[in-house]
Amino acid sequence: MKALKRNKWPLLFTGINIILFITFFLVPAILGFYYSLTDYKGYSTANFVGFSNYVQLFQDGSFYKSLFRTFRYTITLVPLVYIVSLGVALMLNSDHTKGKFLAKIIFFLPWTISGIITGVIFRWLFGESFGFINYVITLMHGKAVPWFTNSNTAFMVIIFAAIWAGTAFNMLQFLSALKNIPRSLYEAADIDGATAWHKFWYITLPSLKPTSFMVILLATIGAMKEFALVQSLTNGGPGTDNMFIVQYIYTTGFDKMNVGYASAASMVLFAILLILGLVQMKIGGRTNE
Amino acid sequence: MKKGFGIGLAMALSLLLVGCGNGAGAKKSDTVRLFVSGDTSEGNAYSKMAKKYEKETGIKVEVTDVPYADLTTKVTKAVQSNDAPDVARVSGVQPDWADYLVDLTSVAKSAGTLDSMTIRDKNDKVKALPTDVTAVGMFINADLFKKAGVSYPTSEKDIWTWDEFIEKANQVKAKTNAKYSMVMDGSDHRLRAFTYQYGGKDFFLNSKKTSYKTDQATITALKKFVELNNEGFMPKSVWTSNEDAASLFKSGQIPAYYSGSWQIADFSKNIDFDWKAVYMPYEKTRATNMGGNFLVAFKNSANSTGGKKFVKWLYKKENYKQLCQYAGYIPAVKNLDIKYKNGQAAYDVYNQEIAAAAEPISGKQTTDQVTMTMKGYKGLTGAYRDSMVKVLNKEISLDDAIKDTIKDYNDGYAKK
Numbered sequence: 132m133k134a135l136k137r138n139k140w141p142l143l144f145t146g147i148n149i150i151l152f153i154t155f156f157l158v159p160a161i162l163g164f165y166y167s168l169t170d171y172k173g174y175s176t177a178n179f180v181g182f183s184n185y186v187q188l189f190q191d192g193s194f195y196k197s198l199f200r201t202f203r204y205t206i207t208l209v210p211l212v213y214i215v216s217l218g219v220a221l222m223l224n225s226d227h228t229k230g231k232f233l234a235k236i237i238f239f240l241p242w243t244i245s246g247i248i249t250g251v252i253f254r255w256l257f258g259e260s261f262g263f264i265n266y267v268i269t270l271m272h273g274k275a276v277p278w279f280t281n282s283n284t285a286f287m288v289i290i291f292a293a294i295w296a297g298t299a300f301n302m303l304q305f306l307s308a309l310k311n312i313p314r315s316l317y318e319a320a321d322i323d324g325a326t327a328w329h330k331f332w333y334i335t336l337p338s339l340k341p342t343s344f345m346v347i348l349l350a351t352i353g354a355m356k357e358f359a360l361v362q363s364l365t366n367g368g369p370g371t372d373n374m375f376i377v378q379y380i381y382t383t384g385f386d387k388m389n390v391g392y393a394s395a396a397s398m399v400l401f402a403i404l405l406i407l408g409l410v411q412m413k414i415g416g417r418t419n420e
Numbered sequence: 421m422k423k424g425f426g427i428g429l430a431m432a433l434s435l436l437l438v439g440c441g442n443g444a445g446a447k448k449s450d451t452v453r454l455f456v457s458g459d460t461s462e463g464n465a466y467s468k469m470a471k472k473y474e475k476e477t478g479i480k481v482e483v484t485d486v487p488y489a490d491l492t493t494k495v496t497k498a499v500q501s502n503d504a505p506d507v508a509r510v511s512g513v514q515p516d517w518a519d520y521l522v523d524l525t526s527v528a529k530s531a532g533t534l535d536s537m538t539i540r541d542k543n544d545k546v547k548a549l550p551t552d553v554t555a556v557g558m559f560i561n562a563d564l565f566k567k568a569g570v571s572y573p574t575s576e577k578d579i580w581t582w583d584e585f586i587e588k589a590n591q592v593k594a595k596t597n598a599k600y601s602m603v604m605d606g607s608d609h610r611l612r613a614f615t616y617q618y619g620g621k622d623f624f625l626n627s628k629k630t631s632y633k634t635d636q637a638t639i640t641a642l643k644k645f646v647e648l649n650n651e652g653f654m655p656k657s658v659w660t661s662n663e664d665a666a667s668l669f670k671s672g673q674i675p676a677y678y679s680g681s682w683q684i685a686d687f688s689k690n691i692d693f694d695w696k697a698v699y700m701p702y703e704k705t706r707a708t709n710m711g712g713n714f715l716v717a718f719k720n721s722a723n724s725t726g727g728k729k730f731v732k733w734l735y736k737k738e739n740y741k742q743l744c745q746y747a748g749y750i751p752a753v754k755n756l757d758i759k760y761k762n763g764q765a766a767y768d769v770y771n772q773e774i775a776a777a778a779e780p781i782s783g784k785q786t787t788d789q790v791t792m793t794m795k796g797y798k799g800l801t802g803a804y805r806d807s808m809v810k811v812l813n814k815e816i817s818l819d820d821a822i823k824d825t826i827k828d829y830n831d832g833y834a835k836k
Contacts, residue, residue: 172798259657260599261671282813341735368661370813371806387801 168393184395197379205354220305242299250363253292282372308342344415455508465746497833506720506727515796520715521547531735536783548714550752555708556613562694568595587702592675604678608805613643619704634830687741689763803828
């Protein structure tokens with residue numbers, strides 16, 4: 132009671148957040164775990180089946196397939212997003228760049244668009260029969276590319292769209308971090324005769340470590356949970372070649388009405404994300420000290 | 421301060437709890453409650469009919485428009501808490517409702533609803549009436565056909581076979597520089613109509629009623645479907661990567677579109693070339709695949725008798741005809757001639773297709789789905805489409821796809 136009295140103001144100010152967290156995160160998470168132990172179909176009663184959903188899941192080829200595809204996507208996307216957004220941020224921060232204000236707006240625009248719309252835009256651009264890109268290719272006497280019926284080109288389009296959509300946010304993180312690097316460090320380096328590359332490698336990059344850590348962590352989690360973009364871009368296609376784990380959970384749960392089974396799959400995803408987060412925090416934490 | 425904090429917390433908590441209540445159950449009422457979901461024209465149609473009913477009988481019909489995605493959940497919750505609507509227009513029947521559905525056999529009989537679309541329980545009692553029918557059909561870009569100088573059937577006498585159609589569509593493609601010869605929606609509903617037209621029965625219970633199987637004609641049709649995709653007769657991307665078939669056709673660069681009656685309203689407004697609904701080709705059987713929505717009435721509602729009376733009134737010839745005109749429905753009742761605002765010629769073709777379509781196969785998919793889930797079976801999960809997509813993407817063989825589909829049927833319809 133005493134503790135409550137002492138902490139009542141902090142509690143009051145965080146109260147709404149705590150309630151929201153409990154209602155929209157904790158309760159659904161517990162409910163999800165409970166459903167993963169049942170054969171719930173989305174209607175009627177849920178019968179307790181113990182861990183049989185998990186046993187079945189670990190023997191399910193299509194689950195592993197979508198999980199590994201998600202890993203492949205994450206491993207490809209995260210470094211690319213990192214490099215592109217850092218590159219853009221460096222250019223926007225450079226003293227030699229002209230039209231920074233306009234450029235910032237243009238680079239930031241994609242962030243204001245939802246994943247579904249991004250998907251639709253890229254669908255139009257890369258449409259196989261009537262898309263803009265293929266139109267340009269045929270104008271230049273090239274052969275139309277099967278952007279969506281070949282799994283590798285479809286994967287490339289997804290990666291490209293995801294970079295386009297994800298650069299803005301990360302670029303902003305880098306921009307504000309770049310502003311915080313003391314100019315005196317660069318001036319000292321100039322006096323010592325350092326090249327631009329040396330300055331980047333020995334001053335800029337080490338100073339960006341905390342930001343880099345956060346960008347990579349958030350991008351990884353975001354990539355592992357990718358859904359809206361792929362759903363509207365290729366629907367996981369061609370076939371199931373680009374079906375990622377969240378889409379697998381969605382189709383199992385809502386199209387096939389295996390809510391219990393889908394809940395088990397999302398619990399596994401939760402565990403993977405938790406481990407990833409902990410590992411990255413451990414690494415990031417150490418380098419920050 | 422302490423008090424203020426307590427009040428704040430209590431308010432926040434009570435806010436969370438609002439909306440969880442209402443378990444009081446149905447109170448008797450004279451008003452008829454009707455749940456519908458649909459686009460504006462459909463919603464308006466039911467409201468207009470409700471007004472007419474009130475004018476004629478003095479009984480008010482309260483129409484509640486429920487978003488399509490929420491309708492099933494909403495009705496289920498209402499049924500569970502004994503607060504069901506008197507009447508509801510739904511796309512399927514959930515097992516939880518089955519015990520509470522009013523017997524509508526007499527209405528079905530007097531109205532003459534289409535047998536292949538009327539839902540019966542195991543005692544042969546009608547539990548859901550079809551409100552409207554949709555059917556698979558073929559649209560063509562008549563401008564492209566004209567430009568190529570290729571003819572198409574204009575009466576039921578000269579309907580083409582699939583081979584003839586394929587040849588003609590290819591001619592149009594070659595002469596007009598069209599991108600593809602045809603496009604088919606990426607849906608197993610459309611594919612089923614195709615297999616029926618090849619004389620197949622698609623997937624059906626074996627004679628011992630223990631497991632599902634398919635027949636040679638269906639396999640032939642499926643092979644043909646894969647071949648047409650691989651040859652580039654139709655764009656593979658529609659099936660394998662969800663490219664929008666309707667917009668491909670609307671682009672004006674594809675001669676034919678295998679879709680269905682629900683497109684008529686949209687095409688009437690949004691296409692500026694000369695499009696037409698034409699008779700579908702067939703190899704052995706003239707068939708389509710019907711879909712639709714259903715009207716159900718509940719026993720555990722506030723005014724169940726009033727609800728049934730309203731349904732009976734709605735299915736009287738002149739009233740039902742009016743409903744179809746307002747909503748642009750293809751009637752689910754036999755021998756009804758309806759004048760539509762737009763697309764009359766297309767509707768006429770569809771009506772003839774439905775009248776000529778082989779029964780019961782042409783309504784089987786939809787009625788099976790409704791009847792089986794009503795009985796408490798899990799229902800299909802869409803493995804048919806998914807596995808055909810994998811065949812087109814060369815992930816599995818057609819044999820495996822058939823095995824997967826049969827497994828889905830057995831899991832969904834043969835065991836509970």
